Amino acid sequence: MKPAYRVRSVVNVVNLSTPLGLLLALAAARPSGGGPRLRGAGDGLLVAGGYRPPVPVASAFTVGNVILVRGDASGLLSSPRLLRHEARHATQYAWCLGVVMIPLYLACAGAxxxxxxxxxxxxxxxxxxxLAxxxxxxxxPRPFLRGRR
Incomplete structure (x- = not known):
């Protein structure tokens, strides 16, 4: 593992975002499945399949170094672009002081x-x-926000 990913992993444990991600995975797992299905995704990332709550609406989202997915983790693991996208979010948690990213993200999403x-x-x-x-x-932008030409 690259040193930068190792640092990201440690920072996201210390800033409590990865523990929060693991708690979400545990709380949101399918009850008949015996807990979350965690799989390593490389670079210190974990993928937790079986996320059930309706929010957020995304098929995958990241909290710390934990990527939560609605279906089976293998779907995300077979999509290198989406995995790369979610890995960048893991890095953002390290930059944004962990769980502080959640309200910042929500404010930016609202804007x-x-x-x-x-x-x-x-x-x-x-x-x-x-984005891609x-x-x-x-x-x-919405039409009323576009400048006149």
């Missing part, structure tokens, strides 16, 4: 929704993680 009707297009967290890698298309 993006107001600007263009999409929670990702103008959200700097999604843009820095790579996350499966998002960049939407233009």
């Amino acid at each position: 993006s929704m107001a600007l263009c009707g999409d929670w990702a297009s103008f959200n700097p967290f999604e843009r820095f993680a790579g 890698d996350g499966g998002y298309e960049r939407r233009p």
Whole structure:
């Protein structure tokens, strides 16, 4: 593992974002499955399959070094672009002092929704993680926000 990923892993444990991700995986796992299905994804990342709650609406999301997915973890592991996108979010947790990223992310998602009707297009967290890698298309600002030419 690259030293930068090792540092990211340690920082995300210390800032409590990875423990929070593991708690979410445990709390949201399918009851009949005997707990979350955790799989290593390389670079210190864990993928937890079987996430059930309706929020967030994304098929995959990251908390610390834990990537939570709605279905089986193998779907994410077979998508290198999406895995790379989620890995960038793990790095953002290390930069943003851990769980502080959650309210920052939500504020940016709300601003993006107001600007263009999409929670990702103008959200700097999604843009820095790579919109296309996350499966998002960049939407233009709402018509009343566009400048006159």
